[in-house]
Amino acid sequence: xxxxGLFVLMCWMAFGGxxxxxxxxxxxxxxxxxxxxxxxxxxxxxxxxxxxxxPAIASCIEQGVDMVEIDLQRTKDGVLILMHDPTIDRTxxxxxxxxxxxxxxxxxxxxxxxxxACLTRNHVPTLQEALELCKGKILVNIDKGYQYYEExxxxxxxxxxxxxxxxxxxxxxxxxxxxxxxAVDAMIIYGQRLSHADQLSPEEIGDRGILYxxxxxxxxxxxxxxxxxxxxxxxxxxxxxxxxFNETAKQNLERLRNAGIKIWMNSIWPSLNxxxxxxxxxxxxxxxxxxxxxxxxxxxxxxxxxxxxLLRYLDMRKMR
Numbered sequence: 001x002x003x004x005g006l007f008v009l010m011c012w013m014a015f016g017g018x019x020x021x022x023x024x025x026x027x028x029x030x031x032x033x034x035x036x037x038x039x040x041x042x043x044x045x046x047x048x049x050x051x052x053x054x055p056a057i058a059s060c061i062e063q064g065v066d067m068v069e070i071d072l073q074r075t076k077d078g079v080l081i082l083m084h085d086p087t088i089d090r091t092x093x094x095x096x097x098x099x100x101x102x103x104x105x106x107x108x109x110x111x112x113x114x115x116x117a118c119l120t121r122n123h124v125p126t127l128q129e130a131l132e133l134c135k136g137k138i139l140v141n142i143d144k145g146y147q148y149y150e151e152x153x154x155x156x157x158x159x160x161x162x163x164x165x166x167x168x169x170x171x172x173x174x175x176x177x178x179x180x181x182x183a184v185d186a187m188i189i190y191g192q193r194l195s196h197a198d199q200l201s202p203e204e205i206g207d208r209g210i211l212y213x214x215x216x217x218x219x220x221x222x223x224x225x226x227x228x229x230x231x232x233x234x235x236x237x238x239x240x241x242x243x244x245f246n247e248t249a250k251q252n253l254e255r256l257r258n259a260g261i262k263i264w265m266n267s268i269w270p271s272l273n274x275x276x277x278x279x280x281x282x283x284x285x286x287x288x289x290x291x292x293x294x295x296x297x298x299x300x301x302x303x304x305x306x307x308x309x310l311l312r313y314l315d316m317r318k319m320r
Contacts, residue, residue, distance in 0.1 A: 023136050023164045026066050030139070030262070030301075031190065031236060037295065037319045038066040039310055040141055040303040042268050043084065047305065050111035051091060052082035053122045054133055061137045065307050067166070068138055072127060072145030072152070079103035080127040080148055080155070093119055127152065131159040141166045141213075141303075149180045153210055162209025168239055170215040173229040183212040184233060191234035191261075213264065215239040218252040219274075227252050237262035237301055245274040257298045264301040265294045267310070278306040287313050295319070 029036040044056025045063070052070055060068045071084040076099055088094040088101070092109040103126070111122040134140050140161070142152060146169030156165050167183070169176075177184050190211050214230050216223050219242035230238065238256055240263055242249045256263055266272040267281070273294060281290035291313055294302060304310045314320045 021136065023134075023139060023161075026139050027163050029066075034260075034300065035319065036300065037314055038139075038301045039307050039314070040067040040069050040264075040301060041065045041307045042069050042266075042303050042305050043071065044068050045307070050113045050120055050122050052084060052125075053111050053120075054125050054129065055122060057130060057133055057138075060307065061134070063308060064311065066139060067141050067301075068134065069141040069143055069303060070127075070130060070145075071143050072148055073098040074148060074151075075103045075106060076100055077102045080145070080151060081106060082125050082127065082130055084144060088124075090116060092124060128155055128159060131155060131161045131165075134164060135159060135161050136164075139164050139166065141168065143168060146171065146180075149183055149210075149212075153182065156209050165209070166211040166213050166237075168213040168215050170217075172226055173214075173233070176212075176214075180212075183210075186210050186212045187230075187233045187235040190236045211236055213237050213239055215241065216252070217241050217243075219244050219246050219249040221248060223248060223252055227255055231255065231259055231261075234259060234261060237264050239264040239266070240299075241266065241272045242274050243271050249274075253297055262301055263297065263299045264303065265297070265299045266303045267291060267294060268303060268305045278304055278310075281313070282306050282309050 030038055041060040043051035044053060045059035046056055049056035049059055057068050070082050072080050073083040073086060074080055081098070081103065083091065083098055085091065087097050088106065088109065091112055093112070094106070094109040106124050109124060111120050111124060112118065113120050131140065142165060145152060146167060149167055152165065152167060156162055171179065213235055216226050216238055218240045238261055240253065253263065267276065267278045267290060270277045276290040276293040278290065281287040291302065291310060302310065
């Protein structure tokens with residue numbers, strides 16, 4: 001069956017259909033397939049390219065990663081660019097705050113790779129450039145960028161990337177309702193109305209073509225009330241972070257599973273997953289104790305810095 005599926009995909013590629021259809025297929029998997037595990041690349045393929053760069057995103061697309069995570073900052077003249085830090089010092093050959101530079105000034109800079117050890121020829125991309133590259137090919141998760149929700153929505157509509165973008169934040173529901181009511185609308189649209197749709201299209205998604213996903217530290221006492229509030233609007237997924245796997249974390253995971261809400265976990269650092277991280281899987285050769293443990297909690301979306309190895313592991317477990 002796997003070979004037949006591959007043959008079908010190759011046919012799509014031959015006729016030019018895959019590039020326009022893959023993101024819709026991935027959205028369908030995210031919304032409707034409880035067994036398919038989505039792999040998210042943290043800041044793109046930053047081990048081989050500069051983080052938050054177009055080549056890092058292109059590499060994820062080539063590898064067959066399902067979603068790429070990016071971060072946003074806004075320049076002095078209001079352009080949204082891909083940048084994790086509020087300053088440009090760590091990742092470019094420039095200095096100072098992003099919001100103190102115009103985009104034309106930042107466009108002259110070059111990105112660093114390998115944790116700053118190497119200066120490349122790559123420039124700092126805009127969000128529009130990133131969305132145009134991703135269009136039809138891969139889902140996009142915007143981490144740092146919640147405060148620009150409406151601006152992101154406008155760019156999504158401009159680039160025709162509805163149904164590809166997930167914006168997340170740690171804002172509780174009452175704050176979210178006050179600051180970005182459209183984010184709550186998006187959760188209702190995706191979590192309730194479209195959860196039973198047989199087909200998805202930009203027309204069905206309408207002008208709320210962005211998913212919103214809350215981020216919750218599920219091992220903290222206050223997380224019980226936070227999860228309770230979000231259960232009322234039933235988002236497609238909740239990002240679950242925890243430094244320890246305590247009773248509160250176990251209770252919250254069970255409630256999300258019972259509600260049919262997808263669980264997103266990060267395997268990037270031990271502090272986010274109670275010690276079940278990427279390096280444990282790869283460096284210590286313990287994938288079952290890291291990724292396997294994460295999967296055993298009912299997780300169907302994993303953000304990783306080791307996507308190639310994680311994809312191989314999921315293939316081995318027939319979860320792709």
